[in-house]
Structures are given as structure tokens and as C-alpha cells.
Amino acid sequence: MKVKMAGGTDCSPECVSSEKNGKPALEFHHICLIAPDYEEAVRFYVDYMGFDLFRESFSSNKNARKLELYSGGRYIAELFIKEDSVCTGVQADAELSLPGFNHLSFLAEDVEQMLGRLSEKGVPVTEVKIDRITGKKYGFCWDPTGTKIEFYER
Numbered sequence: 001m002k003v004k005m006a007g008g009t010d011c012s013p014e015c016v017s018s019e020k021n022g023k024p025a026l027e028f029h030h031i032c033l034i035a036p037d038y039e040e041a042v043r044f045y046v047d048y049m050g051f052d053l054f055r056e057s058f059s060s061n062k063n064a065r066k067l068e069l070y071s072g073g074r075y076i077a078e079l080f081i082k083e084d085s086v087c088t089g090v091q092a093d094a095e096l097s098l099p100g101f102n103h104l105s106f107l108a109e110d111v112e113q114m115l116g117r118l119s120e121k122g123v124p125v126t127e128v129k130i131d132r133i134t135g136k137k138y139g140f141c142w143d144p145t146g147t148k149i150e151f152y153e154r
Contacts, residue, residue, distance in 0.1 A: 031077045031104060033147065036085045038065065040144045045069055048121050051076060071106075085145075103140065103148035111137040111151045 035041035045051050051069040059066045065081040108114045115125045118141050128139040136153035143149060 030075050033077055033079045033143075033145075034064075034082055034085050035079060035143075035145050036081070036083050037144065038081045041079055041081060042067070044123070044143050045077070045079060048118055048123065103150050105150040105152055107154040108151040109154055111139055111153050114151045115139045115141060 033041075033045075042053065045067075046053050046069070051071050054068040054070045054075075056068075057066050058064075059080065062080050062082070067079040067081070068075065069077040069079055112128050115128060119125045123141050123143075125141045126139045128137050130136070131138055131152075138150060138152045140148055140150050
């Protein structure tokens with residue numbers, strides 16, 4: 001498989017993951033999420049999204065319950081439950097007007113099915129769109145705290 005690098009250079013995955021020109025080789029590890037409600041968070045991420053709850057513990061550093069979420073055998077997210085955390089709410093209209101983090105993105109076999117399943121559970125979702133460059137389907141939902149999540153066709 002070839003990967004298109006900045007500047008249009010084709011590169012194999014080996015070239016992407018190795019150090020080159022003094023630049024460090026970084027690889028994605030996990031995301032950290034914070035939610036105020038245990039039941040709501042587990043319902044969304046485990047029951048609706050389909051992640052596996054690998055382990056629960058207590059973090060004395062964060063004074064919060066910690067859940068480790070996996071998908072396909074890979075560590076995806078640590079989810080801290082802090083009852084005093086403040087939710088930002090759905091920021092659908094913010095789009096790209098705010099600097100910083102915008103959304104998470106996950107590959108899905110069937111984007112329409114995933115968004116339909118979430119919509120049936122009362123989760124806010126967008127319509128399915130087509131990426132003009134790749135021709136693949138994608139769409140978004142929001143978790144109970146307002147985090148924007150994209151599903152992109154595999």
C-alpha cells in the first residue's frame with residue numbers, strides 16, 4: 001500500500017513510520033475523554049459505539065474513575081468519569097470557526113448503518129455525505145458531552 005505524503009510523494013507505510021530527516025517517528029496511541037455520567041458514557045461508548053470495556057480502575061491523579069476502551073483489540077480511549085466536569089454541549093454550528101480540536105474520526109464498514117443505529121438511540125447525527133476527493137461516505141454524531149465524532153467509510 002502506498003501513502004500520499006505532503007508534497008505528493010508516494011510512500012510505503014514503512015517510510016511513514018520510520019524517522020527521516022531528524023523528525024521523530026510518532027504513532028497514534030489513544031485519546032482521553034472526560035464525562036460526568038458513568039451510565040451515560042458506558043451506554044454511548046460501549047453499547048452504542050461498540051467499544052470493549054477492557055478495564056476499570058480509579059486514578060488518584062485525576063480523582064476519577066478510569067475506563068479503558070478497546071476496539072478490534074487496539075487501545076482506543078481512556079475515559080475518565082468526573083461528576084464535576086462541565087459539558088460543552090453539541091457544537092454542530094461551530095464547525096471550523098474555533099481553533100484547536102474539532103473531532104475524532106473512526107473507520108466504519110457501513111457509515112449509513114452506524115449513523116442510523118445511533119439515530120435510533122436518540123444520538124444527534126448528520127446526514128451521510130460523500131467525500132468529493134475519495135468518493136467515500138462519511139457523517140458525524142455527537143457524544144453525550146458534545147464531542148464530535150466522524151465515521152468514515154473504510
